[in-house]
Amino acid sequence: MNKEIDLSVSCYGIVKDLKYDLAILPWGATEPHNLHLPYLTDCILAHEISVDAALLAKERYGVRCMVMPPISMGSQNPGQRELSFCVHTRYETQKAILTDIVASLHMQGIRKLVIVNGHGGNGFKNMIRDLSMDYPDFLIAVSEWFAVLPAKEFFDNPGDHADELETSVMMYYHPELVNLDEAGDGNYKPFASQALREKVAWIPRNWQKVSEDTGIGNPKLATAEKGKRFANAVVEKYALLFSELAGGDIYQ
Template sequence: MKPYILEETNWKQIKNQKYDVAILPWGATEPHNYHLPYGTDSLETAKIAALSAEKAWNGGAKIMVLPTIPLGVQNVGQLELSFCLHTLPSTQTLIFKDIVTALDRQGIKKLVIMNGHGGNDFKPIIREIQPQFPEMFLSLVEWFKLLDPEKYFVEAGDHANEMETSIILHFSPELVLPLSEAGDGSQKLPKLKALRDKTAWAPRRWDKVSEDTGIGNPKKSTAEKGEKFVTDVTDEIAAYFVELAACDIHDLYEK
């Protein structure tokens, strides 16, 4: 039993403990090349949230990790792939508001969304919900953006790549097929120069840009690389949790 994981703890523990911060891991359910599970985003985000919370708890912060939401926003071209589950941003907003409403009523005033899926965009959702709950402090952590991946991994990419594969090899190697069965994650680039150089943005047509649903070659992935990345990123996130737990949300700014 971990007192900082809601799904594993009990009313006896919670009844007698004041919690300062709630963490909401949010992933997705979608194909990840041939070799990784559909739940990759949710699995790795739940584990990273739990490890970060454990470090923060051991540092004196009273943290509670909520159950992971496995429903993400998908791109056009993914929606037709079997069992790829798509959630509208408006649906995510409603789910998030319900959770904020419950925590606000219960006196838990600090909530962190831990995002693990690149297609999710929680900043506008937080901007919409925050004014409705002036006594709450809502924030976002996107763990996959915190560290420079070049310090840990050789191959680039952003979906079922060397980083994600190494993390799942570290956490759940039994869920990963042999890398010899993985696609190479080759990506076709848009013909429009403005899309290539980021002058403009449009959602990727997933069935057009990738043959295997991956973006980035996973062949050089190892559990050791995943462990090193996870250790460093959870150290950074845990430090934020400790600081957030101790702060006065009505006195956050200084000269």
């Protein structure tokens, strides 16, 4: 797809006379990703997926989306903020950021927003519920791009952080940012509690007790071909979502 069109160019001269059906907000974090991926991996991948999905939505369904700059303020687990240049952003801070974005878009006449989340530690549901009370005519949807489709159908041994999935998709979009020779094995320690492993309950993992290289899952089997296949399948799902949200009533 050709990215040299208005959907991916943040220039007021282009957008000021156009009507947009919805806004797309990539949201990630600033954190280490094993030893071989950039700190902004979650932002980069959420943005690339969003742009490709917006392009496909325009070409296939005639839906015009504005992909906004990614937000790099993510929520971290214990043991992560101690790592060099890892930034933990509190719930209240994230909610304030989202509230200001929604208020700005609402003032401009935009009424639909999709958050494409690239960081598993982020949680937006309660924020969205609150904002739906303050802006009852504003629709906000949220999705984790990496969880749209079952990872096991595309990868040999997926984990959940800087793993084969994230590494493969980064190799597809930005191979210059990946050096697998530098990657750690992504070995990690699961909870000792069987109940916690079975997700009877949830507690945050202490990252420094769980992983030595900040990875969860071995990235060594990653390839650009796997990343392309998964990314393109996710983009297809998002393009359809954008077209359906841009339509009329979301209820039957």
